[in-house]
Amino acid sequence: MSAECPPSLQFAQAVVRDLTVASRKEWLLTNGIGGFACGTVAGVRTRRYHGLLTAALPPPVGRVLVLAEIEAWVQMDSRSYPISTHLYQGAIHPNGIRYLQRFGLHPCPTHLYMVERAVIQRQVWLVPQQDAVIVRYTMRSGRGTVRLHLVPLFACRDYHALTHANSALNPHAEQVAPGVYRLTPYPGFPAVFLQAEDAQFIPHPDWYYAFHYPVEQERGLDNTEDLWTPGVLVCDLQQGESVTVAVSLEPLAQIHPEPPEPQAVPPPFCEHPLASVLWCAAEQFVIRRPQGTSIVAGYPWFTDWGRDAMISLRGILLVRERYTEAREVLDLFARYMRDGLIPNRFPDAGEEPEYNTADATLWFAWMGECYRQQTGDDEFFRDAIYPRLKECLSAYQQGTRFGIRIDPVDSILRVGEPGWQVTWMDARIGDYVVTPREGKPVEIAALWLQFLQVLADSARRYDDTVTLQTASRLLQQVREAFMRTFWIPELRHLADVVDDAGRQDPRLRPNQLLALAISQPPVSREMARQILHVVGRHLLTPYGLRTLAPFDPEYRGRYEGDVYSRDSAYHQGTVWTWLLGPYADALIFAFGDNASTLSRVRSLLKPFEKHLRDAGLGTVSEIFDGDPPHHPRGCFAQAWSVAELLRIWHRTHSQL
Numbered sequence: 001m002s003a004e005c006p007p008s009l010q011f012a013q014a015v016v017r018d019l020t021v022a023s024r025k026e027w028l029l030t031n032g033i034g035g036f037a038c039g040t041v042a043g044v045r046t047r048r049y050h051g052l053l054t055a056a057l058p059p060p061v062g063r064v065l066v067l068a069e070i071e072a073w074v075q076m077d078s079r080s081y082p083i084s085t086h087l088y089q090g091a092i093h094p095n096g097i098r099y100l101q102r103f104g105l106h107p108c109p110t111h112l113y114m115v116e117r118a119v120i121q122r123q124v125w126l127v128p129q130q131d132a133v134i135v136r137y138t139m140r141s142g143r144g145t146v147r148l149h150l151v152p153l154f155a156c157r158d159y160h161a162l163t164h165a166n167s168a169l170n171p172h173a174e175q176v177a178p179g180v181y182r183l184t185p186y187p188g189f190p191a192v193f194l195q196a197e198d199a200q201f202i203p204h205p206d207w208y209y210a211f212h213y214p215v216e217q218e219r220g221l222d223n224t225e226d227l228w229t230p231g232v233l234v235c236d237l238q239q240g241e242s243v244t245v246a247v248s249l250e251p252l253a254q255i256h257p258e259p260p261e262p263q264a265v266p267p268p269f270c271e272h273p274l275a276s277v278l279w280c281a282a283e284q285f286v287i288r289r290p291q292g293t294s295i296v297a298g299y300p301w302f303t304d305w306g307r308d309a310m311i312s313l314r315g316i317l318l319v320r321e322r323y324t325e326a327r328e329v330l331d332l333f334a335r336y337m338r339d340g341l342i343p344n345r346f347p348d349a350g351e352e353p354e355y356n357t358a359d360a361t362l363w364f365a366w367m368g369e370c371y372r373q374q375t376g377d378d379e380f381f382r383d384a385i386y387p388r389l390k391e392c393l394s395a396y397q398q399g400t401r402f403g404i405r406i407d408p409v410d411s412i413l414r415v416g417e418p419g420w421q422v423t424w425m426d427a428r429i430g431d432y433v434v435t436p437r438e439g440k441p442v443e444i445a446a447l448w449l450q451f452l453q454v455l456a457d458s459a460r461r462y463d464d465t466v467t468l469q470t471a472s473r474l475l476q477q478v479r480e481a482f483m484r485t486f487w488i489p490e491l492r493h494l495a496d497v498v499d500d501a502g503r504q505d506p507r508l509r510p511n512q513l514l515a516l517a518i519s520q521p522p523v524s525r526e527m528a529r530q531i532l533h534v535v536g537r538h539l540l541t542p543y544g545l546r547t548l549a550p551f552d553p554e555y556r557g558r559y560e561g562d563v564y565s566r567d568s569a570y571h572q573g574t575v576w577t578w579l580l581g582p583y584a585d586a587l588i589f590a591f592g593d594n595a596s597t598l599s600r601v602r603s604l605l606k607p608f609e610k611h612l613r614d615a616g617l618g619t620v621s622e623i624f625d626g627d628p629p630h631h632p633r634g635c636f637a638q639a640w641s642v643a644e645l646l647r648i649w650h651r652t653h654s655q656l
Helices: 214-218 273-283 306-318 323-335 360-375 378-398 442-461 465-486 510-517 525-538 563-569 577-591 595-605 607-611 639-655
Strands: 026-030 036-040 051-056 063-076 079-082 085-088 091-095 100-104 110-115 118-126 132-141 146-158 173-177 180-183 192-195 200-212 224-237 242-248 286-289 292-295 544-546
Touching: 026 118, 036 118, 051 132, 051 242, 063 110, 063 118, 063 132, 063 242, 118 146, 132 146, 132 224, 146 192, 146 242, 173 200, 224 242, 273 607, 273 639, 292 306, 292 323, 306 323, 306 360, 306 577, 306 639, 323 360, 323 378, 360 378, 360 442, 378 442, 378 465, 442 465, 442 510, 465 510, 510 525, 510 544, 510 577, 525 577, 544 577, 577 595, 577 639, 595 607, 595 639
Parallel strands: none
Antiparallel strands: 026 036, 036 051, 051 063, 063 079, 063 146, 085 091, 085 200, 100 110, 110 118, 118 132, 132 242, 146 224, 173 180, 180 192, 192 242, 200 224, 286 292
16 A cells, blocks of 8 residues: 655635635745745745745755746737736736636646636646756647747845846846757856747846735845846647746756656555655655755755754654665764764855754764664664764863853753854844853753763663763763752743753743653653643643743744744744654653553644645644644744654554
C-alpha cells in the first residue's frame, strides 16, 4: 500500500473566487537546492516572496527572485479575457479570478479557468536540483482556436528586497537558439534564459508599476513593487494542445512536458492521511548545499539554521529512515564547529556562519546519539561526533563565546552576555533583546544534562576513562542541583531562568518541558504531573504552546503589526507548534507509555487535519496567535513544526 506526493488538495469555485479566503491559502514548490516557488490559490501575489522562480546562488543561500509571474490573456473572437490577477492599492487588474474555476495541488499547483467556451489549465513545477521553473498552459476543452498572450514579469532581485523601475536594467532579450532567449538584466546578475519553443516572442520591453502586497503592509513593511518584461509570448491553442514556458539560470537541454513523477509515501505513513501529508511536507525542507545535506528552517524566508536543523532532524529524516541524509546533516554541522559551538545560521550572502546559540550544540549531541541508536552507525559517531563533543566539554570548562561556561559551584551550564540572544527565544530589535535570559535557562540546563549523559555513555563505550570520569562527575552534580535550582514549590513549576545571583524567574513558559522530555529527566513523575497541569491549563492551545502565560503582564496575544510589534510578541505569548513534541514526550514520561496516554498524545494532532488546508497547503505554519482563534502567522511552512508533528504521529501510529 502506498500514497503519492504531493497530497491531493482541491478547492472549487466557492473557495477560489473568494479573494479574502483564497489569497490566504498558499502553495509551495521546492527544488532541493534551496530554490522555491510559491503563490496563492487565488492566483494573486500578496507578499514579496511570491514568485514562480526563486533561485539560490549558491545553494541554499544568496536567494534571488527571478520570475515573479506570467500575466496571461486569452483572446477569442477579437475579445481578450484575463486569466491572471494582480493587486494594486485600491484596485484589482486584471481581474482573472472571475474566470477561476478550480485549484488543485496534485500533481503540481494547477489553476483551471473557464473563459466562454474554453477551459484553460495552468500548471507550475520546478526542475529538481536546478534553478528552473516550467509553466504549462493547456486548452482542456473548447471549440475552435484561442490565442494566448503571455507576459513574463521579472524581478531579478534579492528575495528579501523589492525592486522599482530603474535605468540600470537591461530589459532586452537576445535570441540564442530557436525559441530560446537570454536576458542579462543587471551587471553581476546571472543570465536568465526564457524558453518557449511553441510560442512567438514579440520584443516589447516595459515596466509594470506599483504591484501591491497586502501581507507586507500587514507586517509594516514596504509593500509596492515594479516588475519588468522583455516582451510578449503569443501562441494559438486548440483543444488538447499546450504551450510550455521555461525560465532558468542555465539553458535547458529539453523542457520536460510533464511534472516530475510523484514520490511514493511508504508504510506506515501512507496508511493515514495526516501522516502521508506530513511525510510529503518534510521532504520540502531537505536541501543540498555544496558542503552537504542540510535542512531549511522554513519557507519563504529562512535558510538552514543549526538549532532548527537539529530539532527537526528526527522528524524530517530519522523518522522517515533517511539515514544517509541525517548523517550528512550531522557531519556538515560538525565540520563547522568552532569553540565548542555549531553554527546558528549560515547567512544569506555566504559570509562566515554565525555562532550565537547556546543550545544548538546540545541538540547536536542528542541528535547524534539518536542517529547512532537508530542506525547502529557507531563508526560515524565515534569518528565524527564524539571528538566534537569532547571539544565542547573542554570549551565549556574554559568558557567560550557569549558567556557560555560551566558554573564551578553546581556544574550547570550558564549562558549569555548583555546584548546577545543565545537561546531559541532569540527575538532582537536593533540593540534591544526581547528575552535576554542570561544565566541558567531551564531548557539549556536540561539539554546540558542530556549532553553529559550522551558523553558519559560514549566515553564508557569507547573506554575513554578520563572523559568518563569528568562527564560522570558533572552529570551527577547537575542532576543533584537541578531541582534545587529551578523548582518553585508555591507555583508547582520550574523557573524559566535562574540568574547569576541565584534569583528565579517565575514566569510560566514552556521551556521547562525539555526537562521532562530528555531521556533521563531530573524531575520526578509526580512533579512532572504538577508541571503539566499548570502548563496545560495556561499554555496549551490547539496548535501548540504559548511562550508566555496569558496572565503575565508582558503577554502579547496577537502576532501582528510592524517589526517591533511582531518581534515583541514572538516569544511573549505567541504559539509555537514545535513545542508539542516536548509536550508529548513529557506526557508519556509523566503518565506512562500506555493506551490512555497515547490516545491523549494523538489528540494533539487532530486540529492540524484542518490546518493543512489553510495557510501553507499541505504543510504547517511556524507560529499562531496566542489568543483565539489562533490565526497562523510567520513562515507558512516550518521544518520543526512538521518534524515534531510527524514524530508524534510515528511514536503513536501503532495505536491509530
